[in-house]
Amino acid sequence: MLQINHLYKSYGKFQAVSDLSLHIPKGDLFGFVGPNGAGKTTTIRMVCGLMLPNAGTIKINGVDALANQKEIKKQIGYVPDFFGVYDNLKVREYMDFYGSMYRMHSREIAQIAGDLLELVNLSDKTEVYVDTLSRGMKQRLCVARALIHNPALLVLDEPNSGLDPRARVEMKELLLNLKSMGKTIVISSHILSELSEMCNSIGIMDHGHLVAAGRIEDVMDDVFGSNQLVVTFDEGRERAVRIANEYAGVKVTSVGEKEMKLSHSMTKQEIAGMIATMIENEVVVTGFHRQEGNLETLFMRVTENAGAQEGGNDYAESNR
Amino acid sequence: MLNPIVKKDVKVQSRSMRICWGVFIYELILALAFFLAMIIMEQQIRFSTSNIYSAMVWLYPVLALTQIGILGLIVPVRTASAISGEKERQTFDIMLTTSMTAFSVVMGKVMTAMIQSMFFVIASMPVMALSFVIGGMSWGYLFGFLALALLVSLFSASIGILCSSLCKKSISAVIMSYIIYIVFFLGTFLPYLLYEVALMNAAYSTTQTTNAALTYTYGENLYLFLLVNPAVYLAEFFGRVMTGESVVNTFATLTGAHQTKGLINHVATGSRWMVISTVLFVGISFLFLWLASKRIDPIKRRAKKRAKKQMQQPDMQVIVQENIMQKPEDGQ
Known part of the structure; x- marks a missing residue:
């Protein structure tokens, strides 16, 4: 679905993204993890066509994203880390506005918007002004907005930042629901526990490099090793x-x-x-189990050894 | 299909009380201009034989110029925040990820500004109509004024949009818009002024014969810069409407430009000046809009070509060293 090859981006002398290679298969819920300034947002902005890389290729469904912007825009739904809303615009009008920006007919927009608002539990808010919605509702509306043109790839940049626990749970359920519908989702987040519950694959970035990527179990095995055993006894x-x-x-x-x-x-x-x-x-053996790591410890381990680790499967091909 | 940005912006703004207050203040200024003009006319008629009704035709240029002045001042303010406002509201990135092209976004913003301007102008029609109903002006001039207001709106909006795309903050964009105005109003006069000074210096320092030779050469072609001077354009427009004579033609005859060589001789005759000037203003407006759209386009065509070229090279590390250096965005 998403194929990134040798992507580079610099701001002046600062190398924001360096030799990033990544492949995300169709239907994956991919978590993009990394400390602030690691290059996640830069990568996401380049994927969404909001920024030009200095070098490298981005392909979505085999189509070159840089050369075919028009085609690619139809395949991507982008949810930024903020709520882009207008005063004095109702939920229905908000959806209508973005639908018409994809040159959809008003009847088609009305039908799809109705379904999407139902999906995000906002079907009873169609005549409500967007700026009166709660933060969680606004974020769900943003997801519905990003899906109005039925994109193959949904990209979310820190969708849970600033949300209360209930809104986070609702957002998680929504994303899992979308995953079950076969959407490919890329989500960047700092909330690692939630990512581990949602995502089936992750990519960890640090200082512009992709230091680990792949299915969560595989990355865990790579980092912690699969041959750690804990034996408990009395x-x-x-x-x-x-x-x-x-x-x-x-x-x-x-x-x-x-x-x-x-x-x-x-x-x-x-x-x-x-x-x-x-x-x-x-x-007196009371139990034994394979030692399991979690995403937090994995993240800490990988980022503290940035430079030592490399992605070892078809997700990452970091060439440092 | 109507540009979605126009549809949305008009809807959003029509729900705001600001537009009502805007129309109220606009009408108030026009009413003040109207009463001031009436007082002046009344004073003048007291000492002349003409009646007040024939003098009321002069309400047309007074009210029209007042409106043009207001539009010229407010349109850049409205449009200067068009792009930067979307950025501040953080809706700009979302807009650029949709199927809308950068030029469609820019055109949407300009059309919104023009519709708003025409809303103000049409709201002022009852006041303007006085010079037609009582003063006996031809109704054709009303449409002439509407066309002029449209042109002014387009030109001012394009300057505002260009500045909005260049500046991060709305206030900087407004200031830059007014600086560009000054360049058009005063900057285009500079070549003419410098040439006149040069001529005067020549007249004092050389003989009569040399001076004559200096006067009727290609020098007067510098007047062509005035084709894009808004003040000259307005003077020509209202001169023709009120007196039936061309200000430019009179000026060209007085300065001897009609006897000179080059383009000026052909341009400053009949209604050619007005037509060419109109085309130039429209052209400059679209040039500004095109530049603004290039400026806001995140994947600039030239950069895209360069990126493609770089991708064909084998050593990526070398490429990074030669990369286009760009300013940081979003702290990333």
Whole structure:
């Protein structure tokens, strides 16, 4: 759906985006994460045709975005990080205005706007002035506005900033709903916990570079490793450590009062065998699980080591 | 299909009380001009044999020039905030991601300004009609005035839009608009003034024969700059309406421009000056609009070509070093 190749953008001597390569498949809900000034908004603005890159290509559905702006504008719905509303304009007129900007007929606009307003739970507000709506309602209206021309790609820049918890939940549900309809969505946000609940893939930017990208599980595996095991027990700590160390390819990384962490290169059967041996040796094993990271720890890990990590799958092709 | 921006802007502005107050103040100024003109006429007639009705035709240029003056002052203020206002309201980026071209956006804003201006002008018709009903002016001149008001609105709006696209703040755009006005009003007089000074210097420092040779050469063609002088245009328009004579033709005869060589000899005859001047003002207006649309277009054509060229080069790192240096936006 969205293919970015070797994208560069500089402001004077400041390199905002450097050698960004990214591929987002159709139907993905892609979360764009990064600290302030990382280059997320610059990238989004270039994708939406609001800024010209210094070098690189952007393709949407195989169409060159820079050479075919007219065609591309029909395929993108853009929701910026602010509410672009007019005083003295009603919700229905707001939708009508943007529909007519895509050269749609008024009957077609009325029909689609009705459906979209229902989708965003604003169907009872059609005759209400936009500036009287709450922040959350305005943001949902912005999403409905961005969908008026039925774009294939929806791009949202910090859509949840400044929203109250209820509005955030509603926005999350709306985006998941759109995802289930097959829309490809790119969303940039600082609220990592929400992104991890919504997105199936992420891209982490830092200092203009894409430092990690891909399906969330894959990125987690790349960063934390898939061979981290946590074993919890009530009794027999020393015996448990000794047994673990007897297995080839196992390294005990930390030992606590009632848990120990291992890095290993064992198969599932070998892990089961090791746990069974511990139990046979009177270690009271209360549980064991693969060590999971979350998006926050992933983000911190990746951004603190910016430059060391590289995207390792078909999402990212960072060439630093 | 009506430009969506015009439809939206007219609808939004018609719901605001500002437009009502605007019309009220506009009418008030016209009424004051009307009463002032009446007092002056009454004083003049007291010492002459002519009656007040024949003098009332002069209400036409007084009221028309008052309106042109107001339009010339307010249209740049309204349009100077057209683009910068959208930016301040943060709706501009959304607008540019739609199928609207940058030129359509600019045209939408200009047409809104022109419709607003004509709304004011039409609202003033009852006052203007006095010079037609009582003064006996031909109704054809009414349409002439409407056309003039349209031209003034287009010209002023195009200056306002251009400045709005160049400046980030509305107030800077307004100031820049008035500076451009000064350039058109006074700047276009400069070549003529300098030439006259040069002629006078020559007259004092050379013999009579050399002076004559200096006068009737190509020098008078510098008067052609006055084709884009709004004051000269208005003088020509009202001169023709009120006296039936061309101010420019009289001026050309007096200065000897009719005897000179070059374009001026052909342009300053009959109604050619008026026609060419009108075409030039319309042309300049569209040039300004085109420049404004290029200015607001985020993907500028030239930059796009350059980007394509760069993409064909193999070493991206080299490209980055040679990049177009641009000012930071949005802190990113």
